[in-house]
Amino acid sequence: MSGLLHATGLAVSLGGRSVLSGVDVAAGPGELVGLLGPNGAGKTTLLRALSGLQAPQAGAVTLDGAPLAAMSPPVLARRLAYLASGNECQWPLVAEALVALGRLPHRTPWSRLSVEDMAAIESAMRFTGVLGLVGRPVTQLSGGELARVLLARALAGDPELLLADEPVAGLDPGHQLDVMALLARRAAGGGTVVVALHDLTLAARFCTRLILLSEGTLLAEGAAEAVLTPENLRAAYGIEATVGTLGGQVAIAVTRP
Numbered sequence: 677m678s679g680l681l682h683a684t685g686l687a688v689s690l691g692g693r694s695v696l697s698g699v700d701v702a703a704g705p706g707e708l709v710g711l712l713g714p715n716g717a718g719k720t721t722l723l724r725a726l727s728g729l730q731a732p733q734a735g736a737v738t739l740d741g742a743p744l745a746a747m748s749p750p751v752l753a754r755r756l757a758y759l760a761s762g763n764e765c766q767w768p769l770v771a772e773a774l775v776a777l778g779r780l781p782h783r784t785p786w787s788r789l790s791v792e793d794m795a796a797i798e799s800a801m802r803f804t805g806v807l808g809l810v811g812r813p814v815t816q817l818s819g820g821e822l823a824r825v826l827l828a829r830a831l832a833g834d835p836e837l838l839l840a841d842e843p844v845a846g847l848d849p850g851h852q853l854d855v856m857a858l859l860a861r862r863a864a865g866g867g868t869v870v871v872a873l874h875d876l877t878l879a880a881r882f883c884t885r886l887i888l889l890s891e892g893t894l895l896a897e898g899a900a901e902a903v904l905t906p907e908n909l910r911a912a913y914g915i916e917a918t919v920g921t922l923g924g925q926v927a928i929a930v931t932r933p
């Protein structure tokens with residue numbers, strides 16, 4: 677199955693500062709990889725580099741062995757979706773029109789939406805729980821509603837790879853669980869999903885593998901039990917963590933020493 681993203685020796689400098697250095701990561705079909713790390717650790721920069729939006733100063737990113745930098749933007753856009761953090765849309769499109777933009781890589785310019793396009797839009801809106809927002813201008817939505825509409829846009833293109841930057845930020849606990857379960861289902865169905873997260877408990881429960889970044893380098897990588905250790909969390913975030921189970925689920929309590 678295709679969808680193997682591989683980065684080796686990635687280095688990125690922004691504004692004259694080294695933001696990522698010597699980063700080796702891979703994500704493949706069936707994986708929901710959680711990207712963790714404190715503010716400024718380099719998660720967004722890594723996701724942008726993995727999406728082809730940020731050219732690295734050193735190292736390379738390949739998709740199924742082919743350099744991302746050599747792939748044409750339309751081909752890449754059909755295979756990979758990047759969901760930025762921040763949830764902004766200044767354009768008063770109705771929700772379904774914003775989701776429809778996710779079909780652009782599959783359409784010929786100026787063509788009408790096909791039956792297949794409409795079905796993909798409807799299904800993406802159903803999966804993200806935003807069918808009830810049809811007809812609503814996105815400039816009038818709440819932050820969490822808009823976040824789910826933007827996720828629907830990314831899913832409407834049915835990409836093999838989804839790179840999402842803090843997709844649960846601003847969502848209520850129920851919708852956080854829904855979105856994480858949706859991403860886990862995509863991975864279980866053969867998709868490749870990489871997601872930046874700040875919620876350690878959600879990361880431990882849903883991700884198949886975790887990558888912990890600190891100051892632009894990889895501090896730890898592997899299963900949740902191997903990555904979310906008190907030592908790693910102290911080193912990365914300066915917090916004291918207790919990792920245990922509550923109601924049969926992983927639970928992580930943190931304090932600032």
Ligand SMILES: Nc1ncnc2c1ncn2[C@@H]1O[C@H](COP(=O)(O)OP(=O)(O)OP(=O)(O)O)[C@@H](O)[C@H]1O
Nearest residue numbers: 690691693695713714715716717718719720721722
């Ligand atoms: N355009 C830029 N010019 C200069 N420095 C930048 C630029 N963009 C990001 N940085 C710096 O790069 C570092 C990594 O930023 P990045 O956004 O990748 O971190 P992050 O891990 O996603 O953080 P957060 O959890 O706060 O979203 C930060 O120190 C940031 O200040």
